[in-house]
Amino acid sequence: MSYPNTDEIFQLISKLVSIPSPSGNTNDVITFVESYLKELKVETKRNRKGGLIAMIGGQDDTKHRMLTAHVDTLGAIVKEIKPSGRLKLDLIGGFKYNSIEGEYCEIETASGKKYTGTILMHQTSVHVYKDAGKAERNQDNMEVRLDEVVKNAEDVRALGIEVGDFVSFDPRVEITPSGFIKSRHLDDKASVAILLELIKQIKTEKIELPYTTHFLISNNEEIGYGGNSNITPETVEYLAVDMGAIGDGQSTDEYTVSICVKDASGPYHYGLRKRLVQLAVENQIDYKLDIYPFYGSDASAAIRSGHDIVHGLVGPGIDSSHAFERTHKSSINHTAKLLYHYVQSEMIE
Template identity: 70%
Template sequence: MSQKVNTNEIMELIKDLVSIPSPSGNTEQVIRHVDEYFNKLGLETQRNHKGGLLVTLSGENNDRHRFLTAHVDTLGAMVKEIKSNGRLKLTMIGGFRWNHVEGEYCQIETAENKRFTGTILMHQTSVHVYKEAGDAKRDENNIEVRIDERVKSEQDVKELGISVGDFVSFEPRVEITESGFIKSRHLDDKASVALLMHVIKLLKEEGIKLPFTTHFLISNNEEIGYGGNSNIPSETEEYLAVDMGAIGDGQATDEFTVSICAKDSSGPYHLGLRKHLENLSKENHIEYKMDIYPFYGSDASAAIRAGYDLKHALIGPGIDASHAFERTHETSLLHTARLIYHYLKSNMNS
């Protein structure tokens, strides 16, 4: 199986995905990109009313179903106010810290689909002018967007077509290194979307019929809490969210293995399904780390909160510096792809 997983192909899929702006609430372009990929494989797709993308692979057993999800929406921002000096105040989309986007290039998309570039900066940026440049609080009052146009007033900005409520996306700055790393914004969770795309392609090429009918949801509202909590068929017994593994002090997760989550802020994941994933990893020589994410929630936990009667689990590649300048390694992608593949071919956990 490891010979079949092509990490170079996965990396290129990720590169394409992160290069398409898709903050939560504005994901049509990237959903269409994924849809076209599946259509080229000869797969039928459908959209839910929220704009997410569903793909179903029929199985030998159509009475018991599985459901997998990864989310294509990302962190971003929206224009909160046009300032009198021609700069923009922002409101966050998703949970990040303002210092993580300070100095970042960005793109403003208007309601008429015009796009303007800019830079996210502190108002008190110049040390030659502002004595408190290093100490001023990084917050929504001091952070602003410098638009790359000749604008000096609120009216100048409005004449460009920019208005309150326009989406602002962050430049990903994606790079693949010779040492096997991929670094970029928005690996959460476009790395996992690429993994599902690649594994589905492998199954299609091999002509494998899965033991159970399996649904794949490319969700588009996870960063704001409700991406994968709907459109789950009543026959579904197992729900596997594929999302990043968080790295930091006290965490077991690293950039070179697949992370299996035992518990996050929503509580423990289903013990039986978690053990099933752990046993599959051991049986197939998949390197994994069991971990707990204290400030984390997934589409699987959102489905449980919505009242679905499911066994839920969460796995994913280890992502360093989550919600900032993220990075992972090709070996983490490899082990995660292998676990997804073997899980899909395995018997239902009971």
């Protein structure tokens, strides 16, 4: 028995996180995934929201499965061009300003021009501002310093930069000799890479799935509604593949697959959760059950939108979620193994 290749997944993660894709501006990364699947001769289509749906036929076409992971990421948008020539930001997604202080970023104009900059406190210089360390990290105090000769708002607008332009963060991706990958946006591009490698294995090894299976690469998860549509009436089981949250009181770690019991939306389907645990035990897959208290997924979005489905959530454990994220090869490996067995398993009764 072979499993999805973890080294190839790591290389794919590196490529994905290097493509800017804050929620609302995801066409480039969707095009990358679309091209990847086209080479595998996998049938795909885009929905009107810009997400991508792949489909692989199964032995039973009367009952379907859907697996989803999202390529949209945290980011920002230009809220204001200050008289100083610096940019005020409005955040995209649920994170805090302190997590992007000092980060390199890229501003993309409506015409497609791209400029670089750095996200800083207005009161950064300790030689000038007595409260440099104590001032609150918030929208009023943080700004983008452009890497262009700009002395006022008119200079900035002359570059083509305007309110509404998207701002993406430098991922700073790195694979370490000890088996870690650290980068921004492992949420959820690590899971996207796992699904793409799984699809590749299904196609290249001609694995016959028991049920017609859809793979949704969603592009609005970080703002709450990436996976709430395009679910076929035949879909019975809907599994979101997204990061497991690590912190005090959590059982999730960077070395196992996390199976979510409950998040802010409520409990996930008990029967599907038990089936996932059963598959892990039967196939020597290391797993942890966990609750994510401040979390929602594409599966919970699908439930909220009224779909009559069985929903679940699994994923690799990601440290420092929505900041400088990291996970280990073993967590990617166990997640990939669980999904490999899941798509070939019988549905719950």
